[in-house]
Amino acid sequence: MDSEITYLGKIIRVDSSTVEVEVSDDIPSAAPIINGRLYKIGQIGTFVKMPMGNITTYGIVSSVSNTPGKSDENIIGQIVGSRFLSVQLVGEKIGDDDFEKGIGTYPTINDEVHLVIEKDLFDIYGGKDAGSIEIGKHSSSDNLSVYVDIHKLILRHCAILGSTGSGKSNTTVSILRAILNDYDGSRVILIDPHGEYASAFPSAKVFRINAPSNPLYIPFWLMNFDELAFFLVGAKPTDDQRVEYRLLRELITTFKKENCKLKSGDVTQEFITADSPIPFSARKLWYEMNWWLNASFESTKKDEQKRETKYEINKGDYENLIGAEFTSHLTTANNQPPHVSQHKDFYSYEKKLLARLKDSRFNFMFHPGDYKDASSSKDLHNLLNEWIGSENKLAILDLSGVPFEVLDIAIGLITRFVYDSMYWGKYESYTGKNRPLLLAYEEAHTYLNKNDNNSYSKNAVERIFKEGRKFGVGALVISQRPSEISETILAQVGTLIALRLTNSGDQSIVKSSSPDNLNSLIDLLPSLRIGEAVIVGESIKIPSRIRVKLNNPRPTSEDPKLVECWSKKYEPSEENYKSVVTKIREQKI
Incomplete structure (x- = not known):
C-alpha cells in the first residue's frame, strides 16, 4: 500500500490519544493531485487514515515538525530533513459499517498512514437522513455537506460561540432555518434582546412591546x-x-x-x-x-x-x-x-x-392586554398557544423594549413558564415529550453571567440544561463571551459550534468545555475565517471545521456601512435629535 498515491508515511509513536507519523521521503510532492484535486500534506486540521485490515482508524493533524515530538538528542542528527506529523485519534470505521467516534483498536508502530481524500470524507459523513440537518460545508471540500444529528443537537443542548463579527447571527439563522424547513412539527422560541432576528425570518411570529400586532405581554402575576x-x-x-x-x-x-x-x-x-x-x-x-x-x-x-x-x-x-x-x-x-x-x-x-x-416602562407587565385579570377574555392557555402552539413554528420574543433592570426577571419568567408547560404537559399528545421544543438565547452572557448569584434567568435556564431533556425541552445559547457564561450551563452543552474567538480566556473556556478532547481543532479558533466554525460534540459524527453559507435575508446585526455613510454631507439643523431625545425619555424605539 505504500505505493498508493495517498501514502504519507509510517507511525513511529503511539499513546492513548495521539500518534506520531514520520512522513516518507519518497513522496514525490508536498501537494499531490489525486482524482483531479489538489491535497496539501501536513495541513493543520486535515484528516489522515490508518488502515489495519478491515479496520480504518482516522485522526486529525494537530502539528507538523522537522523533529519528532519525543526523541533522543543523540539521534536528532540522523533524522534532519525528515518531516513529522502529530495526529489526534478521533474514530474508526470497521468494514462497511458507519464511522464511529472513539477508538477500539489502536494502530501500532510501523502501521501505514494515508491521506484522507474526498471519497473517504463522504464515507465518514454519509448522506442526509431523516434525523439530521445540514449545518454547512466542510472547509476542505465545497462539495461535502456536513450534517448533525438533530435529536442530539437539540435535546443534549448546544452553544454557538464567537467574537463580534465572526458570523454568530448568520450561523444561528442557518441552523434555525434548517430545522424549520425540514421538520413541519418543529417548535422554536428565540429570545432576542436586541430585536435583530425579525428581518431574517419573515414568516416567524414576532412579539414586541407596544407592537400594533402581536404585542408582547408578560403578565407580572406569572411570577412566583x-x-x-x-x-x-x-x-x-x-x-x-x-x-x-x-x-x-x-x-x-x-x-x-x-x-x-x-x-x-x-x-x-x-x-x-x-x-x-x-x-x-x-x-x-x-x-x-x-x-x-x-x-x-x-x-x-x-x-x-x-x-x-x-x-x-x-x-x-x-x-x-x-x-x-x-x-x-x-x-x-x-x-x-x-x-x-x-x-x-x-x-x-x-x-x-x-x-x-x-413607571410606564413596565406597562407590558402591569397592563397585559387581554391577560389582565380573571375576567379578561384570555388566559394562560391562550398565551402558550400564541408562543408555542400556533401554525408559526418560530416565535421571536423581541425584548429590545424591556427595561434592562427587569430583563433578567422577564427572561427567567418566560423560561420557567415554558418549562413548566412542558413538564406538566409531558404526556399530552400535542406538547411535552410528544412535541419537543427548542429555546434559543441570544446575547446569553448578558443575563446568564456566572458571577450573578441572584439571577432569576440564570436559575431558570440552568434548570433547562440540567433537566429539560427529560421533558422535551432543548436549549441553544449564543454568545460572544463564553468565559462569562454560567459554568453549569457550559458543562451541560452537548454540541459546541465555535467561530473565531480571539480572547485567550474565551478560548480556554471552549477548550475545557469541549465534549471531545480535540485541542488541535480548538487551537484553530483565532485563525478561523468569518463564517467558519469548528463543531464538536455528540451531534456530529466527527469533529469538523466547516463553512456556514451566507443567509439572506439576514439579521440586522451587520456593521453599519461606515465609508458609505461618512462619504455623505449632512446639513446641521436645530431640529435634529428631537425625536431621539423623545425616544430616550419614553424608552421607545
Whole structure:
C-alpha cells in the first residue's frame, strides 16, 4: 500500500490519544493531485487514515515538525530533513459499517498512514437522513455537506460561540432555518434582546412591546412569590423574617384565592399559594397597603383596628392609584386625641410599589392586554398557544423594549413558564415529550453571567440544561463571551459550534468545555475565517471545521456601512435629535 498515491508515511509513536507519523521521503510532492484535486500534506486540521485490515482508524493533524515530538538528542542528527506529523485519534470505521467516534483498536508502530481524500470524507459523513440537518460545508471540500444529528443537537443542548463579527447571527439563522424547513412539527422560541432576528425570518411570529400586532405581554402575576417580592418592592428571600414580607405573602395569596374562576379552568382554593400563576391586581395590592397605612380608627389599639371601625370619608380608586381618605389624624369631632393607625408595616413597600406602578416602562407587565385579570377574555392557555402552539413554528420574543433592570426577571419568567408547560404537559399528545421544543438565547452572557448569584434567568435556564431533556425541552445559547457564561450551563452543552474567538480566556473556556478532547481543532479558533466554525460534540459524527453559507435575508446585526455613510454631507439643523431625545425619555424605539 505504500505505493498508493495517498501514502504519507509510517507511525513511529503511539499513546492513548495521539500518534506520531514520520512522513516518507519518497513522496514525490508536498501537494499531490489525486482524482483531479489538489491535497496539501501536513495541513493543520486535515484528516489522515490508518488502515489495519478491515479496520480504518482516522485522526486529525494537530502539528507538523522537522523533529519528532519525543526523541533522543543523540539521534536528532540522523533524522534532519525528515518531516513529522502529530495526529489526534478521533474514530474508526470497521468494514462497511458507519464511522464511529472513539477508538477500539489502536494502530501500532510501523502501521501505514494515508491521506484522507474526498471519497473517504463522504464515507465518514454519509448522506442526509431523516434525523439530521445540514449545518454547512466542510472547509476542505465545497462539495461535502456536513450534517448533525438533530435529536442530539437539540435535546443534549448546544452553544454557538464567537467574537463580534465572526458570523454568530448568520450561523444561528442557518441552523434555525434548517430545522424549520425540514421538520413541519418543529417548535422554536428565540429570545432576542436586541430585536435583530425579525428581518431574517419573515414568516416567524414576532412579539414586541407596544407592537400594533402581536404585542408582547408578560403578565407580572406569572411570577412566583420570590420574583414578585423582588420585582414589586425590592424584597429578597432573605427578608422572610420581616413582618412586612410575611404580610405581603398573605395579601398576595388572599387576592389570588379570590380569582379561582378562570378561563383555563377553575382552581380549588386550598391548592392556591402565593406562587400560583393566578391573576390579581397589583394596583389593588397597593391600595390595600395604602389603606392600612393611612386609616383612622375608633380605637388606638392595633388588634381592635378593623375595617368596621374605620373613619373613612372617601373610598378612593385603586385603578387610578387614588388612595382612600380618612378623618384627620390630628383632631376628632370632640377634640379628643387623634385615632391614628398602628399599621406601619407596609411603609417602605407601599412607596416602592407605587413608584413601580407609575413607571410606564413596565406597562407590558402591569397592563397585559387581554391577560389582565380573571375576567379578561384570555388566559394562560391562550398565551402558550400564541408562543408555542400556533401554525408559526418560530416565535421571536423581541425584548429590545424591556427595561434592562427587569430583563433578567422577564427572561427567567418566560423560561420557567415554558418549562413548566412542558413538564406538566409531558404526556399530552400535542406538547411535552410528544412535541419537543427548542429555546434559543441570544446575547446569553448578558443575563446568564456566572458571577450573578441572584439571577432569576440564570436559575431558570440552568434548570433547562440540567433537566429539560427529560421533558422535551432543548436549549441553544449564543454568545460572544463564553468565559462569562454560567459554568453549569457550559458543562451541560452537548454540541459546541465555535467561530473565531480571539480572547485567550474565551478560548480556554471552549477548550475545557469541549465534549471531545480535540485541542488541535480548538487551537484553530483565532485563525478561523468569518463564517467558519469548528463543531464538536455528540451531534456530529466527527469533529469538523466547516463553512456556514451566507443567509439572506439576514439579521440586522451587520456593521453599519461606515465609508458609505461618512462619504455623505449632512446639513446641521436645530431640529435634529428631537425625536431621539423623545425616544430616550419614553424608552421607545
